[in-house]
Amino acid sequence: MTRLRLYPDTASATQPAALQLETADAxxxxxxxxxxxxxxxxxxxxxxxxxxxxxxxxxxxxxxEISRVQASGTYPTVDAIRLGxxxxxxxxxxxxxxxxxxxxxxxxxxxxxxxxxxxxHLDRExxxxxxxxxxxxxxxxxxxxxxxxxxxxxxxxxxxxxxxQGWVASxxxxxxxxxxxxxx
Numbered sequence: 760m761t762r763l764r765l766y767p768d769t770a771s772a773t774q775p776a777a778l779q780l781e782t783a784d785a786x787x788x789x790x791x792x793x794x795x796x797x798x799x800x801x802x803x804x805x806x807x808x809x810x811x812x813x814x815x816x817x818x819x820x821x822x823x824e825i826s827r828v829q830a831s832g833t834y835p836t837v838d839a840i841r842l843g844x845x846x847x848x849x850x851x852x853x854x855x856x857x858x859x860x861x862x863x864x865x866x867x868x869x870x871x872x873x874x875x876x877x878x879x880h881l882d883r884e885x886x887x888x889x890x891x892x893x894x895x896x897x898x899x900x901x902x903x904x905x906x907x908x909x910x911x912x913x914x915x916x917x918x919x920x921x922x923x924q925g926w927v928a929s930x931x932x933x934x935x936x937x938x939x940x941x942x943x
Contacts, residue, residue, distance in 0.1 A: 761801075761894055763788045764887040768880060770938035776885065792888070795881055798897030799888070802869060808915065814839040817871060821917055824869065834867060834919035841872075844911035856906040859936050860928040864921040866898040873914030876907040876942040885939055903931055909942040 760783045770776035782788060785801050792799040805820050817839035818825065825837055842849060859880060868877075874891045880903040890896055898904055908914060918926070 760889075761785060761788060761891045762887075762889040763791060764889075765791070766885045766887070766939065768883050768885050768935065770885075770935075772938060776939070788888070792886070792896075795879075795884075795886070796899055797879065797886075797902075798867075798895070800895040801893050802895050804871065804893045808872065812841075814841065817841065817915055817917065821869070821871065825917065825919075828867070828919055833865075834921055836920040836923050836925060837917060838920075838925060839871070839915065839917050841915040842908060842912040844913060846912065849908075849910075849912055853908055853910070853912070856908065857936050857941075858930050859903050859905050859933050860930045861901050861903055862926075862928060864900050865919075866902075866904070867896070867919035869895045869917040869919075871915040871917060873912070874942075875909070875912070875914050875916070877904060878907065878936065878939060879904045880933075880935060885935070887939065889942075903933075905936045907942040911943070 762783045764778060765780035766776040766778060789799045802824060808817060808820060818837065828834055870890045870892055872892050874889060877888045877890055877896060879886045879898060888896060
C-alpha cells in the first residue's frame with residue numbers, strides 16, 4: 760500500500776527524527792506532496808506482465824499513458840527499468856541510488872509493478888513516499904532526494920526524461936540518507 764511518512768530533517772546518528780505524519784490515504788498523499796511542489800497521481804494498471812516481458816513489452820503495454828505524458832512535450836525520452844531480487848547489479852544499484860542527489864531535470868516515474876521508496880529532502884523536512892504499483896510521482900529538477908529499492912528489489916517502473924541521456928545525477932555528498940529508515 761502506498762504510504763507517506765513525514766519527518767523533520769533533524770535526525771542524527773544517535774537520535775532518530777520523530778515521525779510527524781504517516782498516511783496511506785492517496786488523497787492526503789497527493790495533497791501533501793502537491794503543497795510541496797511534488798506531483799503524485801494514482802493510475803490504473805494493466806493486467807500483470809509476464810515474467811519474461813522485456814523493456815519494450817512494458818513500454819508497449821503502457822503506450823497510451825506514455826503518449827499522454829509525452830503530449831506536453833516535456834519528456835521526450837522514456838524507458839523502463841525492471842529489477843528483481845536476482846539482478847546481478849542490485850547491490851551496487853541500491854548503494855548508488857541511496858546517496859542523496861539532485862537532477863537537472865524532473866525525476867518522473869510510474870510504478871508498473873512492485874514498490875520502491877522515494878525519499879525527498881525539502882527545506883527542513885524529509886518525506887518518505889513508498890511508491891507501489893499504479894503510483895505516478897514527479898520530483899522537480901533540483902530537488903534533493905534518494906531512492907531505496909530494498910535488498911531484494913522487485914519493481915518495474917517507466918521513467919520519463921527531458922534529455923536523451925536518461926538518468927544523470929549530481930550527488931550532494933550529504934550523508935543524510937544514512938539517518939532515515941530504509942525500505943527493509
